[in-house]
Amino acid sequence: MDPIHRGSEDFGHDNDGHGEEKSRRTQPRAPLTSDFGQQPTQQARVVQVVSGDFLLTVNPVDGSEVELCPPGEQPPVPVRRTAAERTDRERAATPPVPPGPPAPQLPLLERQEERERLVRLLARGRSVRLTGPAGSGRTALLGAVAADCADLAPDGVVRLSGLKRTVTDLLYGLFEAVYDAPLLRPDRALLLEKLRSIGAVVVLDDLEFGGAALDELLDATPECAFLIATTPDVPAPTADAHLEEVFLAGLGRGASVALLEQVVERPLTDDEANWAGDLWFESEGLPLRFVQAGALLRQRDMLRADPTAYDEQDYAEGRPVDDVFAKGVDADGEDVPLPSLGEGAAPAALLASRLSGPARDTLHFAVALGGEVPHQAHLPALVGDTHADAALGELAGCGLLSPAGSRYRLAPGVVAQLEAVGYGEDADDRARTAAQHYAWWAGHPSVTAARAVAEADAIVSAMTRLVPGEGAGQASAAVLLARSAAPAFAAGLHWSGWEKTLRLGQEAARIAGEVAEEAYFHHELGVLALCNGNPDRARAELETSIGMRGALADKPGAVAGRRALALVADRAGMLPGGRTPAGEEIPAARYDESVSPPGGIPAAGPMVLPRMSEDDTALISRVVPASGTDGFDGRKAVLGGARRNLVAAGAGVLLAAVLGTVVTLGMTSSSDARDGGSVSTEQSAGEDDSENGLPADDPADDSTPGGASSSGSPSTPGPSGSQVTPSGSGAPSSESSGPSDSPSSGRPTSGSSSSPGTPTKSPTRTPTKTPTKTATATPTEPEPTDTPTPTDTPTEPTPPGISDSASGPSTTASASGTSAEPVVA
Numbered sequence: 102m103d104p105i106h107r108g109s110e111d112f113g114h115d116n117d118g119h120g121e122e123k124s125r126r127t128q129p130r131a132p133l134t135s136d137f138g139q140q141p142t143q144q145a146r147v148v149q150v151v152s153g154d155f156l157l158t159v160n161p162v163d164g165s166e167v168e169l170c171p172p173g174e175q176p177p178v179p180v181r182r183t184a185a186e187r188t189d190r191e192r193a194a195t196p197p198v199p200p201g202p203p204a205p206q207l208p209l210l211e212r213q214e215e216r217e218r219l220v221r222l223l224a225r226g227r228s229v230r231l232t233g234p235a236g237s238g239r240t241a242l243l244g245a246v247a248a249d250c251a252d253l254a255p256d257g258v259v260r261l262s263g264l265k266r267t268v269t270d271l272l273y274g275l276f277e278a279v280y281d282a283p284l285l286r287p288d289r290a291l292l293l294e295k296l297r298s299i300g301a302v303v304v305l306d307d308l309e310f311g312g313a314a315l316d317e318l319l320d321a322t323p324e325c326a327f328l329i330a331t332t333p334d335v336p337a338p339t340a341d342a343h344l345e346e347v348f349l350a351g352l353g354r355g356a357s358v359a360l361l362e363q364v365v366e367r368p369l370t371d372d373e374a375n376w377a378g379d380l381w382f383e384s385e386g387l388p389l390r391f392v393q394a395g396a397l398l399r400q401r402d403m404l405r406a407d408p409t410a411y412d413e414q415d416y417a418e419g420r421p422v423d424d425v426f427a428k429g430v431d432a433d434g435e436d437v438p439l440p441s442l443g444e445g446a447a448p449a450a451l452l453a454s455r456l457s458g459p460a461r462d463t464l465h466f467a468v469a470l471g472g473e474v475p476h477q478a479h480l481p482a483l484v485g486d487t488h489a490d491a492a493l494g495e496l497a498g499c500g501l502l503s504p505a506g507s508r509y510r511l512a513p514g515v516v517a518q519l520e521a522v523g524y525g526e527d528a529d530d531r532a533r534t535a536a537q538h539y540a541w542w543a544g545h546p547s548v549t550a551a552r553a554v555a556e557a558d559a560i561v562s563a564m565t566r567l568v569p570g571e572g573a574g575q576a577s578a579a580v581l582l583a584r585s586a587a588p589a590f591a592a593g594l595h596w597s598g599w600e601k602t603l604r605l606g607q608e609a610a611r612i613a614g615e616v617a618e619e620a621y622f623h624h625e626l627g628v629l630a631l632c633n634g635n636p637d638r639a640r641a642e643l644e645t646s647i648g649m650r651g652a653l654a655d656k657p658g659a660v661a662g663r664r665a666l667a668l669v670a671d672r673a674g675m676l677p678g679g680r681t682p683a684g685e686e687i688p689a690a691r692y693d694e695s696v697s698p699p700g701g702i703p704a705a706g707p708m709v710l711p712r713m714s715e716d717d718t719a720l721i722s723r724v725v726p727a728s729g730t731d732g733f734d735g736r737k738a739v740l741g742g743a744r745r746n747l748v749a750a751g752a753g754v755l756l757a758a759v760l761g762t763v764v765t766l767g768m769t770s771s772s773d774a775r776d777g778g779s780v781s782t783e784q785s786a787g788e789d790d791s792e793n794g795l796p797a798d799d800p801a802d803d804s805t806p807g808g809a810s811s812s813g814s815p816s817t818p819g820p821s822g823s824q825v826t827p828s829g830s831g832a833p834s835s836e837s838s839g840p841s842d843s844p845s846s847g848r849p850t851s852g853s854s855s856s857p858g859t860p861t862k863s864p865t866r867t868p869t870k871t872p873t874k875t876a877t878a879t880p881t882e883p884e885p886t887d888t889p890t891p892t893d894t895p896t897e898p899t900p901p902g903i904s905d906s907a908s909g910p911s912t913t914a915s916a917s918g919t920s921a922e923p924v925v926a
């Protein structure tokens with residue numbers, strides 16, 4: 102189990118951002134003389150996990166990405182494991198055998214009646230709750246019953262550990278034990294469907310919950326029979342659980358003495374038998390106490406044979422010189438006395454004093470980690486001794502360890518006993534050392550997700566010790582560990598550990614002031630909440646992450662957050678910017694987009710157009726979905742957005758035209774009675790408009806009568822040399838484009854339809870005495886308009902003409918300044 106060995110590339114860090122620093126720390130430096138060419142860079146190992154209908158891409162660099170699972174990426178249907186596969190998996194899930202000489206196999210004493218009763222109940226399909234105090238031998242009894250029930254159910258026997266596990270953890274653990282579905286985390290509906298078809302005997306040890314949570318576990322697995330082991334302090338099940346209750350008491354005095362002889366591997370003397378009787382009365386016959394008492398007697402035998410047997414362990418350091426345990430014999434040279442009754446009832450301190458240095462260091466680390474013992478492969482690196490892996494055998498032989506799932510923990514009561522003698526004084530320093538080691542190890546390329554998940558409890562315990570600490574560097578060490586372990590837990594489908602790691606990392610980053618890392622943890626928590634079906638939590642976490650990354654100018658991270666936030670809004674069934682049923686606004690990833698050009702949006706090209714001026718720009722906010730997120734490609738999304746933009750642009754232009762007509766009615770002045778033509782202001786597309794994507798062709802002819810100056814001067818020359826001055830109301834001026842029918846001339850006046858920014862070249866030429874009908878221009882493709890030649894035929898005085906265009910209101914006035922007649926729009 103060498104972490105330096107380059108194994109499978111499951112997850113990791115590349116040479117960008119955070120991964121660059123970790124790559125320098127974890128990769129050995131290549132010699133300069135080996136190759137002067139470019140060295141291959143370590144790529145970020147990305148793992149894709151299917152969760153329900155989501156495809157989760159675990160990205161250790163910028164944050165995980167989530168999208169709707171494409172049709173081709175759907176995982177195969179989960180299949181049941183065969184009996185041989187279940188056996189292999191159960192064997193791999195057992196704790197490793199400690200190194201060193203094999204420990205004696207202890208018999209199961211005075212448990213035959215309980216064993217047969219449990220087997221009978223399980224054979225009838227009944228679920229049983231076995232309750233007993235810590236150290237009463239529940240785990241040994243469960244192992245014997247599991248062996249007896251191997252052939253009772255079609256799916257065999259499934260052994261699970263309930264220590265620090267929730268209902269969801271156990272449901273997914275049962276699913277993984279029976280079904281073969283790699284990199285698949287089914288949603289709630291599929292999970293319950295598969296669990297309802299499982300028929301197995303589920304042996305559940307160290308369960309920590311009861312009540313309604315236990316009812317949920319039993320209701321989800323109607324075809325399973327449960328054998329649940331708990332302590333008396335765990336909440337009782339409800340009346341609807343229909344569980345058989347079996348209480349496990351301590352051993353009798355005779356069985357306790359027999360167990361002590363099995364541990365010592367020799368008959369007891371009369372003094373030892375009397376001492377064992379007193380111990381039985383004090384400990385109420387708990388088997389664990391006699392296993393540890395047998396270890397004390399073995400150490401006493403070694404001292405009787407060799408008084409200096411434990412001198413190399415320095416167990417006598419700090420003890421009085423006349424202490425009988427320091428010299429192996431008392432002052433009179435008599436034999437070593439038996440331990441006191443208090444030492445027999447709480448033997449951890451005395452047992453630890455006679456262990457080797459690496460074994461005591463291991464106990465220090467276990468106390469710092471809340472009782473979690475690191476795997477034996479990590480002990481040489483943590484302790485600093487190449488032979489430290491043998492310490493696990495010493496601890497197991499003394500009865501200081503107990504199995505918990507696939508790992509070992511300190512036996513019940515050992516942590517408190519060791520803390521009482523000073524083993525917890527350096528807990529913070531030990532936890533920081535463990536965190537630094539696990540951070541390097543979890544981020545190494547050779548470490549698979551399954552191996553990281555096996556050490557999840559020790560990793561989480563190290564961060565739990567460091568996060569509230571105030572020591573120098575503790576919070577930063579916790580951040581580094583969470584950053585390395587979180588992607589591994591996500592890829593290993595240990596999502597409860599993933600959530601704990603993210604929350605501890607987020608708190609540690611806040612304490613350490615590492616804003617970038619805190620934004621990463623918020624993003625991961627949002628993705629996790631989305632996959633778990635909690636959109637409100639996902640929205641809050643993603644908004645926080647986007648805000649932090651925006652302040653840090655982290656564009657890739659912000660883009661990933663906006664994509665996930667857009668998916669949250671889509672899954673909520675509401676448009677971005679809308680509101681939830683509770684009245685809360687749904688935020689969205691927005692950007693400003695200008696109005697479509699008159700020719701429309703091309704089929705291929707960027708979606709965001711250049712911004713126009715504020716007077717003739719309609720801003721549209723929309724969500725930018727990730728490619729393939731909603732089950733359709735990006736081209737359809739672009740086309741759909743183009744149609745919406747055209748509709749919005751047309752509505753805005755029409756509104757501007759109507760408002761312009763209304764304003765024009767109050768700003769119109771009359772023309773000269775002897776003047777045969779009307780004057781219309783014009784607007785040409787300038788250089789600024791051409792830069793904004795507007796057509797600037799067909800510029801206004803300076804020689805055309807009534808041509809308006811592009812400089813925006815307040816006076817405009819008329820055809821007779823007079824000046825037309827706009828009204829002082831401050832209304833904007835615009836082009837005149839609208840055909841008017843004249844009964845006197847017998848032909849329509851030439852005109853053109855203009856889009857915003859397109860100059861109108863033809864003023865109204867034919868005089869009329871009837872009101873002029875003004876046509877409202879619609880945004881169409883710009884077409885060049887020929888300017889008609891003014892006629893020389895004298896005409897009668899006409900009222901001033903009024904025209905408007907798509908760009909806004911316009912005024913038409915003659916030099917005489919007379920009032921105009923009403924105009925019908």
